[in-house]
Every structure is written in C-alpha cells, then in structure tokens.
Amino acid sequence: MSVTRTVPNAINQSESTLNKIAVCTLLSFVAVANAFAQEPTISKEPLSERRVSYTMNVTLNPETKTVTGTERLTWRNPDSVPVGELQFHLYLNAFKNERSTFMKESGGAHRGFTAGDEDPWGGVQITRMQIVPDIDADLTPAIPSPGATDLTDRIRFIQPDDGNQDDETVISVMLPRPVQPGETITLDIDFESRMPEIVARTGWKMGESGEPFFMVAQWFPKIGVYEIPGQRYVPEDAERGRWNTHQFHANSEFYADFGTYDVTITTPESFVVGASGRIQDEVIEGGYRTVRYLANDVHDFAWTASPDFLVYEDTWRHVSIRLLLQPVHEGQAQRHFNAAKTALERFDEWVGEYPYTTLTLVDGLGGSNGMEYPTLITCGTYYKLPEWLRGLELVTIHEFGHQYFYGLLASNEFEEAWLDEGMNSYIETRIMDDAYGVGAVIDIAGLQVSDISLQRVAYTKSKASRVRMVQNSWEYPFGDYGTASYSKPSTVMHTLERYLGWETMRRFLRTYYERWRFRHPTTRDLQDVAEDVSGQDLDWFFDQFVYGTATVDYAIDPPLLVSPQSEEGDEVQYRNRVRIVRNGDGIFPQTLLVKFDDGSEEVREWDGEEKWIEFEFLKPARMSEAYIDPDNRILIDTNRLNNRRIRNTLADGSLARMAQLRLASFVHQLLVLLSGLL
Numbered sequence: 001m002s003v004t005r006t007v008p009n010a011i012n013q014s015e016s017t018l019n020k021i022a023v024c025t026l027l028s029f030v031a032v033a034n035a036f037a038q039e040p041t042i043s044k045e046p047l048s049e050r051r052v053s054y055t056m057n058v059t060l061n062p063e064t065k066t067v068t069g070t071e072r073l074t075w076r077n078p079d080s081v082p083v084g085e086l087q088f089h090l091y092l093n094a095f096k097n098e099r100s101t102f103m104k105e106s107g108g109a110h111r112g113f114t115a116g117d118e119d120p121w122g123g124v125q126i127t128r129m130q131i132v133p134d135i136d137a138d139l140t141p142a143i144p145s146p147g148a149t150d151l152t153d154r155i156r157f158i159q160p161d162d163g164n165q166d167d168e169t170v171i172s173v174m175l176p177r178p179v180q181p182g183e184t185i186t187l188d189i190d191f192e193s194r195m196p197e198i199v200a201r202t203g204w205k206m207g208e209s210g211e212p213f214f215m216v217a218q219w220f221p222k223i224g225v226y227e228i229p230g231q232r233y234v235p236e237d238a239e240r241g242r243w244n245t246h247q248f249h250a251n252s253e254f255y256a257d258f259g260t261y262d263v264t265i266t267t268p269e270s271f272v273v274g275a276s277g278r279i280q281d282e283v284i285e286g287g288y289r290t291v292r293y294l295a296n297d298v299h300d301f302a303w304t305a306s307p308d309f310l311v312y313e314d315t316w317r318h319v320s321i322r323l324l325l326q327p328v329h330e331g332q333a334q335r336h337f338n339a340a341k342t343a344l345e346r347f348d349e350w351v352g353e354y355p356y357t358t359l360t361l362v363d364g365l366g367g368s369n370g371m372e373y374p375t376l377i378t379c380g381t382y383y384k385l386p387e388w389l390r391g392l393e394l395v396t397i398h399e400f401g402h403q404y405f406y407g408l409l410a411s412n413e414f415e416e417a418w419l420d421e422g423m424n425s426y427i428e429t430r431i432m433d434d435a436y437g438v439g440a441v442i443d444i445a446g447l448q449v450s451d452i453s454l455q456r457v458a459y460t461k462s463k464a465s466r467v468r469m470v471q472n473s474w475e476y477p478f479g480d481y482g483t484a485s486y487s488k489p490s491t492v493m494h495t496l497e498r499y500l501g502w503e504t505m506r507r508f509l510r511t512y513y514e515r516w517r518f519r520h521p522t523t524r525d526l527q528d529v530a531e532d533v534s535g536q537d538l539d540w541f542f543d544q545f546v547y548g549t550a551t552v553d554y555a556i557d558p559p560l561l562v563s564p565q566s567e568e569g570d571e572v573q574y575r576n577r578v579r580i581v582r583n584g585d586g587i588f589p590q591t592l593l594v595k596f597d598d599g600s601e602e603v604r605e606w607d608g609e610e611k612w613i614e615f616e617f618l619k620p621a622r623m624s625e626a627y628i629d630p631d632n633r634i635l636i637d638t639n640r641l642n643n644r645r646i647r648n649t650l651a652d653g654s655l656a657r658m659a660q661l662r663l664a665s666f667v668h669q670l671l672v673l674l675s676g677l678l
C-alpha cells in the first residue's frame, strides 16, 4: 500500500475541494504510517484508564439545525464503594435561553460574539435513557432493548455551582440499583441537539454557498467526572469519591474523563465532515454521506460539517493533518500546515510525543474560531492576512498546544483554568518566539513585536495585584479571568524558566507530561514535579505568584549618589551609592550590576526581602550606571523602566521603551479582539 501526501506547492493551485496527491517514497515513513493507518493513536493498547466509552449514531438536519441520534454509554465505577447516582453535562442547554448561567454570566455575549437576533437558541433534550441489560450489550443502540430499565423520568436538573434553578446544563440520575465497585453500567440515550446560531464556538452560520456551516461542539449528553479518594483534591482517606460536574460557564468549558468514541455521522451528501479521531469508513448513499470516526483516549468529541470546505492534506511523521478551509482563504493552506508542524515539532521536543495519528484544522465561520477539541482545532484567519502579521500562526499554535494541556493532561478547567490556558500560553509564546524571532507576532518596517512581550504587557497593564491564578473560573470579577488564566501564568512560567534555567524547565515539562498525562493533574501536582526536578523548595514562588496575588516591582531609587572622597596620599576615591527599593509586596531575589567610568563592573546579589537596601562602592572611578535584573530574568517585574539608572540622566531609552510598551499593549488588545483566543 502506498502512502500519499499532499505536495506542498500543489496546494495553492488546487481549485476544487480535492487535494492534489503525490506518492511519498520514504520507506521508513511508509512503514510507520502503515502500521497506524486506521488507528486513532500510535498504540494498540489503551493509553488512558478509559472509564467511559461512547458509541454514537447521529444525523445532521441542516434545515432544522438539529443533530438527532442515539448514544450508548458505558461507564465503569472507579470507586471502592457502590455509586447510586450518575451526573451528566448537557452543555448545549447553556444556549437555551437568557436565563442559563452561561447567558447570565456573559450577558448574552461571549468575548465579542453574540447570538444572532433570529432564532438564536439551541439546546439538548434527552428523549430516552435506559439501562441496557448486560445480555444486550452487543445490540445496536438504536433498538430499545426489551426489558431495559427506563431512567428517563429520573432525570433531574441540578445546579452545583450557583443554584440557578433555570440552568439546565447538568443533570443527575438516581439509579434503581447502585453500580458496584469496578462494575460497568451501559446506558442507551436518545437525544436531540438543536444547534444555536454560533455562540461560544458552537453552532451554525450561513456559509458562502448559502448552506450552513456547523461546528458541532458541547453537543451530546456527556457523563461527568467521578473523582475517587486520592484523586485531585478528594482526600486520600475519604470514605467515598464524589462527582465533579460543573455547570457550563462563560469562562470555562472542559472537564471530562478519558475513554473511547465510536461515532457515526450522517449528513446530506454535499457536506464535508471533519471530526475528532480517525475516519474509519465513509459511505455515500441515497443523497446522504455517512462517516464513521474512532477516537481513543480522549475526553470529548466534536465535529464540523459544511459543503463549502476546501480540503487539504499533509503529513507530519505519524500524524495525518487535514485542513478544512473556507474558500475565501484559499492560498493560506501552507501557512496553516507550517504553523501546525511548527507546533508539533516543538511540543514533541520540549514536552512529549503527540500520541494521536490525526490532527484536523478547521477554518470556521463567525465565532467558531480559536477553539480546541480532541485532535481537532478551529484556527482562524482573515482574507489577505499579510505575512508580517502572524495571527493565523499564533492561533493555530495556541490551539494545537491545547492538545497537551487540555487534551492529554486534562486538568479541571473550571477550577484551575491556568493549568490549561496558562501553561499553553507559556509554551505558545515560547514556540512563536523560537520559530519566528523577536518579530514573532508583528514584523514590519522595523516594528517587531514578540509574543512574550504581548503576554507580559497584558499582565502588567492589568490589575495584577488582585488576580490569583488558582480560583474557580466563574468567581473572577469581570476581566480578571483573562489575566489569571493567560497573561499572568505565561509571564510567571517564563520567570520560573529563567530562574531555574531552560534545561531544568524542559525536564520539568517532560516529567510533568510523562507523570500526569491522562490523569487530570492539579496545581499541587505541577508544583511537586517542579520541585522534584529542580531539587528546590519552590513554596516561596508558588505561594506568592501562583496561589497568591503578590506583585514584583524593584526600582533603583534615584539619583545615583557619587561623591569624591579624598584619601591622604592616594588618588581621588569616589563614594558610589546605589539604593534599591522594593515597591511591591512580592519578594524576588535581585542581582545588581553597576558599571563605572573606568570600564569596571561590580555585581551584587540581594535576597530582596527588606523594603530597601543600599550598596556602597568606594572606587577610584565614578559609577556610570546601575541596573537590577540585567539579564531580564524577572518578567513578572511589573515596571522594568525603573530597573536601570544612568548617572545624571533618566533611565536610558525609557521614552522609547515606553512608546514600545504602549504599542505592544495596543497590539495585544487588537489581537484579543481579532482572534478571540480561547
């Protein structure tokens, strides 16, 4: 069997929805690719604990904007005691009416996108829920099993987070008989999902052809996470575990258990379908297209459908990359592939192997772009996006990075969003700047803006002193969630990297990934890994900057004091004094570099704990400048303009730097508006 891949330079010439294909003759590549041709991961063995498995058979009706179907769910009780209640996410109900918690929190808008005026609402309704008797486990789920125990009447909406009785995004089902420890229960669930006009990355929007584009996400009844004693924050000695099933909120959307998804999707024939996992087969019959996807060791499943997509394919090592592009963006395929490969490469080198064999890049419509789902991301570009503005690259790399922090590590985004968004933003900035240099985001006519500086400015311009990183996402005051989950953690982790050194940081990233993938790590787990790998107690760092609200600002207190000090029989000596003050409540060890007129230098270390300190240098020369943190290690220092003093002048270049900061701040706001990064 030969292996096919797209010839990169053929992409721009493609006029139809079909890619141009050529034969790749690399033998080693053929062997690797063939071995996993139909497997959704690189392993035939389960990579995760697989507490859940879903088999779904669903049909999209573009007229009514509905997806109807059946789900067969198998859930295994992981606890050592019987469990008599099941809880599910029904997240599409966040868009059911203006009374849902999501709509109340977001005021009907979501990061710049509002539901349309006409018929904007969506929702999911369960029309049947039955326990499948063991003996029937092989029956196809569409057929109600005779003698099955019906649970439909036992479905109750619950609101564990805010008690909003109108919120219908979580249900509880009391079972007639508890599931015994280690035992599995199989349910058949019929459901109908009505897609809203796109809101919060989910729904439909009219495409170029006049047919709707669909991003089908947060769309099916999904069982919550049952945390057992010792898992995350459930005490080791607790008598029993507990459900951790949050309502859908404006700020956060993901937490679920790993398992398998076998999903068959039927659409009108003209629709191109893309989905999580790997396609198994595709049949066109009677005007309908039916595709079956398999996704293993993931915790969610999303898909997209549109008759308008241009389809491109490419390969990176064991990964088949498929790009579904809007026709208006034809010509930007290679930029998408390059960005995806840039991310795949760096993550593989810095964090660990990407274990899936597919990656689908979706160029969606409306507010659907800039979002992550297992092995499928929505990117986002603009018509004639210039090469010097790397918004497409930034979004693609960011969303790909979620495959690790949201996908493989899968921390609880509701409770500790920074472990996903923040760690991801940290690596995103690292990749952008590593791949594209100081002008990573903007590079035109001498204007260069790096990704790290954008995140740092977003942090220092925010109300940094009131934002802690570890907090329930829905409890942040307006605007603070972004600082807490993106810009602050990115800046904090860069500071940690510069404090520990990149080689130690890299070992930390790899160890964190190897130890915690598929296991929902917490902030505590992450700190443990950082301490293990570095051999240092990092409480001082995590307590202040991760759990706490401490802000760092050290300054050279002007002016530099130089006075001649004659000494008998000697040449003139100068008494040079430098005072460093700590303006913030955050404590960070400081390095002082002092330069003198005769070219000599002095370096002093200070633990930074007192409110101020004065260093004195008795030398035959006058000092010319004093500089704290001269190697730019402490990125969380909220004001770097006061870190340097030159004798008799203001800080060197401070006006130019100030202008640069203002520009970076403006660019950041612009990018947030444009990309709506999630």
Ligand SMILES: [Zn+2]
Binding pocket: 398, 399, 402, 421, 424, 677, 678
């Ligand atoms: Zn994100």
